[in-house]
Each structure stands twice: as structure tokens, then as C-alpha cells.
Amino acid sequence: MQNIKYDFSGRHALVTGGAQGIGFQISRHFLAAGAQVTIWDYSTEALNQARRELSAYEARLHTHPVDVGDRATCALAAKALKAPLHILVNNAGITRDKSFAKMTDEDFDAVLRTNLTGLYNVTKATFETFAPDSGDKRIINMASVVALYGNFGQTNYVAAKAGVIGLTKTWAREFGRKGFTVNAIAPGFTLTQMVKAMPTEIVDGLAAKVPVGRLGAPEEIAQACLFLASHEAAYINGTTLSVDGGLVG
Numbered sequence: 143m144q145n146i147k148y149d150f151s152g153r154h155a156l157v158t159g160g161a162q163g164i165g166f167q168i169s170r171h172f173l174a175a176g177a178q179v180t181i182w183d184y185s186t187e188a189l190n191q192a193r194r195e196l197s198a199y200e201a202r203l204h205t206h207p208v209d210v211g212d213r214a215t216c217a218l219a220a221k222a223l224k225a226p227l228h229i230l231v232n233n234a235g236i237t238r239d240k241s242f243a244k245m246t247d248e249d250f251d252a253v254l255r256t257n258l259t260g261l262y263n264v265t266k267a268t269f270e271t272f273a274p275d276s277g278d279k280r281i282i283n284m285a286s287v288v289a290l291y292g293n294f295g296q297t298n299y300v301a302a303k304a305g306v307i308g309l310t311k312t313w314a315r316e317f318g319r320k321g322f323t324v325n326a327i328a329p330g331f332t333l334t335q336m337v338k339a340m341p342t343e344i345v346d347g348l349a350a351k352v353p354v355g356r357l358g359a360p361e362e363i364a365q366a367c368l369f370l371a372s373h374e375a376a377y378i379n380g381t382t383l384s385v386d387g388g389l390v391g
């Protein structure tokens with residue numbers, strides 16, 4: 143899927159968890175649309191692979207190994223940003239799915255630490271690095287459809303993603319007068335590596351539950367992200383955009 147619509151030249155986007163999956167596609171689409179992109183990801187292997195795949199954009203791409211759950215590292219990486227920010231995409235996320243009975247305290251804490259506290263850490267560390275004169279600043283937080291209806295085996299993940307939606311609404315109110323919009327995206331079942339590795343019959347079963355009859359592509363989540371980041375979306379603030387083929391609706 144090619145980006146033909148947006149021009150982000152002169153804008154700088156930070157994408158957490160941008161080395162693979164949805165975050166990688168978001169980074170690639172911003173680069174293709176002319177933006178300068180910084181990727182923070184805790185996997186150095188995935189970062190190296192991303193750099194190779196995005197080598198055409200080398201001059202506008204910066205990568206930094208960062209665990210979003212580690213406040214001190216976020217603060218250091220924020221100091222090392224190459225230019226003032228215009229767009230922050232809080233995308234890094236993990237799963238540790240288990241039924242409530244089997245879930246350990248560590249499973250619960252690890253998912254909350256990355257998927258909810260991670261957003262706080264990154265936003266807190268970078269808030270003062272946003273371009274002060276831009277009236278078009280954007281924060282886009284990755285939630286999930288499951289935050290809207292719950293999901294068996296995902297006590298930790300659903301709690302974190304529901305928190306992401308609450309935090310998004312609050313920041314929209316707090317940051318609106320400072321030139322920001324803050325929105326969330328709630329992807330449905332999206333064909334990242336994790337889903338591609340599942341047996342075909344399971345993937346077919348997931349697809350059958352979606353009104354449009356298929357899973358989403360990471361590129362389709364990226365397109366929604368670019369829209370929310372664009373000037374044209376300047377009056378959309380505090381919302382959660384479902385990109386799920388109609389799963390929730």
C-alpha cells in the first residue's frame with residue numbers, strides 16, 4: 143500500500159515499538175510521506191532489521207534502543223532526540239495471555255508496565271521536546287478493540303488498553319490548549335508476525351468473526367495513524383478510532 147495523500151516533510155515523528163509489526167508500518171508510512179522518524183524499540187535485533195529495510199530513508203531515520211517501561215532510559219533517549227517532535231505514536235505493546243486463574247503477578251505487572259505505564263513514561267519524558275511553536279502537535283496511542291468489550295484470557299492486556307483510552311481522553315482535555323490533539327486507535331485482529339504464525343484454521347476462524355470477512359493489515363492501521371497525525375484531522379481530539387473491519391460496531 144502506497145502513501146499518496148500526506149505530506150509530512152518538516153515534521154518529526156517518534157514511534158515506540160516501531161521496529162516491527164504495526165509500528166514498523168507506521169514508521170515506514172511517515173518516512174514515505176517525508177517525515178523525519180525516530181524509532182524507540184527494546185529489541186536491538188528488530189531495530190537492526192528495520193534499519194536495513196528502511197535504508198532508503200537513512201538520512202531521516204533515527205533509532206534508539208529503549209524499553210518504554212524504563213523511565214530513566216526514556217529520559218536519556220528524550221535528551222538525545224535529533225530535533226523537536228511534532229508527532230508521538232505510543233505503539234509499543236506486549237501480550238501475556240492467560241486465564242485469570244493462571245495469570246501470575248508478573249504477567250499482570252509486565253503488561254501494565256509496557257502497555258500503560260510505558261505511555262506515561264514516554265509522554266512525560268518527551269513532552270517538553272515538542273516543537274513549542276507548532277499548533278499541530280499530535281499524540282496517538284495504540285489501544286485495542288478488546289478494551290471496548292473485554293476478552294477471555296486478557297485481564298492484564300484489557301486493563302492496560304482500557305487505561306490507554308482513559309488516559310487519551312484526559313490528555314485531550316489537558317493538552318488541547320497547548321496545540322496538541324490526543325487520540326487513540328483501536329485495531330482489531332491485525333496480521334502481524336504473531337498472527338501469521340498461527341495455524342491457518344485459527345486465522346480463518348478469527349477472520350470469520352469480522353464483518354468484512356478478513357483480518358486487518360498493519361498498513362491499514364498505519365493509514366489511520368497518518369490521518370490522525372495530519373493537519374486535516376486537527377479537530378479530532380480525545381477519540382478512539384476503531385480500525386477493525388466492523389468487529390466492535
Ligand SMILES: NC(=O)c1ccc[n+]([C@@H]2O[C@H](COP(=O)([O-])OP(=O)(O)OC[C@H]3O[C@@H](n4cnc5c(N)ncnc54)[C@H](O)[C@@H]3O)[C@@H](O)[C@H]2O)c1
Pocket residue numbers: 158159160161162163164165182183184185188208209210211233234235236256260284285286287328329330331332333334335336337
Ligand atoms: N496485532 C494485533 O492484532 C493488534 C490488535 C490490537 C492492538 N494491537 C496493538 O498494536 C501495537 C503493536 O502491536 P503489533 O501487533 O505490531 O506487535 P509486535 O509484537 O509485532 O510489535 C511490537 C513492537 O514493540 C516492541 N516492544 C514491545 N515491548 C516494548 C518495550 N517495553 N519497549 C520498547 N519496545 C517494545 C517490540 O520489540 C516490537 O518491535 C501494540 O500496542 C498492540 O497491543 C495489536
